[in-house]
Amino acid sequence: MAALLFALAILLLALQVHAAESLQFHFYQNTCPQAELVVKNIMAEEFKRDPSIPAGLLRLHFHDCIIRGCDALVLLDSRGENVAEKEAPPNLSLRGFEVIDKIKVELEKTCRGVVSCADILALATRDGVSLSAGSSYRLPTGRRDGTVSTMSDVHIPGPSRPLGFVLNVVQAIGLNLDDLTTLLGAHAIGFCHCGFFIDRLYNFKGTGCADPDLDQSVFKFLTKKCPRPVTEIFNISKDPTVFMTPTSNTPFKLDSSFYRGLLNGEAVLQLDQGLAFTDVTQKLATKYVQQPNIFRREFSKAMIKLGNVGVLTGQQGQVRLNCRRVNRRKQ
The missing domain is CATH 1.10.420.10 (Peroxidase, domain 2)
Structure with a gap:
């Protein structure tokens, strides 16, 4: 059993490395060249209004990546009988959803169905770090969005854990x-x-x-x-x-x-x-x-x-048109 678990862990790590290598700097250079600038400008506006928003996005990004990878599943709303990740107790105090929505709406005006919600969250978090006097780092993009968000998948250790x-x-x-x-x-x-x-x-x-x-x-x-x-x-x-x-x-x-x-x-x-x-x-x-x-x-x-963990790339997942819900038809 120990050997099997070790082999599975190695396989998971290999898959993560392969996916991370599929990300690229300036991924949207030809398909939506203004994407990163749009994110940066909106984040500057939001920071001026609320200087605590980078902290909210850092936590939102971490809670997304720690469950099944950085695939924007934490942004999905519950639908029908399905209770989404954001309804799990560890996620109830998350914030910053409206900022991601605002960026997504702006990008959809000129680049419909191009920039993923997972990349928007990663980029907005990166720009929040810079606005908070952290270092501005180069971030590879090309993440795709997940499609299945379930509260029961959320197992995030609380702050009282050792x-x-x-x-x-x-x-x-x-x-x-x-x-x-x-x-x-x-x-x-x-x-x-x-x-x-x-x-x-x-x-x-x-x-x-x-x-x-x-x-x-x-x-x-x-x-x-x-x-x-x-x-x-x-x-x-x-x-x-x-x-x-x-x-x-x-x-x-x-x-x-x-x-x-x-x-x-x-x-x-x-x-x-x-x-x-x-x-x-x-x-x-x-x-x-x-x-x-x-x-x-x-x-x-x-x-x-962190932003490379479990990313979806290529034809995996989808690029959601609305970060709060899964696309129901082909784009």
Whole structure:
């Protein structure tokens, strides 16, 4: 059985590598040459209106890629008796769907049925990183959109899971510990719902007490922002939020402040704080604090690697005309 599982893992990795190699820089150069510029311009408008939108898109992109690959299935609405991925509990707090819709509508005006929703999401996320003071990276395109989105497929580890458990999940899609540590640097920006960390404040691991690893000043700040009782995360519209980096004065800047915070016991999420307690991740976090330019460069590399996971290319899948629903007829 172990040999069979190993063989299947190798086959999956080979398929991912082949698909990733099918992506190309400037894939739309001849079919929709203005595609990347349209995405960039709309993202600039959206960022000016809401500087937290890059954080929302980063999470949306990650949740898409971690389930069956970067195929835009997380964007599909439920239809009939089928309950889509976006209705799964881990996805209820996702946002940024309207931004993707806006870009898609604009591109369909001049390039009908050409630019996939999967590429739009990847490109918009890339431009969000740049707008948040991260490095602007070259992103290969040519992804196609998936057609089957089912809530039961969504198995995303929550932020209270141990680091080792989450590592096993990301390793299954071809990422490693360095990738995970680097991608979690996205938590330098945006907001976090209280429901994701409330147990750390009032009932850590069922003790009825706070997490002893949480900095006391941050603990006091968070209890003011997230008093008892706290709404269940399933009703996110009523759940308060805090900045992901509560002690940072750059909550919309993708910098190394996240790592400085976790090394000081100031991380909001238990998963993030866990990075301070293994030699490999602690050393990498320290390196990113001391050399922030290295973090920016490695974050870009990790995002490109993430964006290559399980992509559909060539004649696989389809190019959806509306990112919220599957095409019912041939284009």
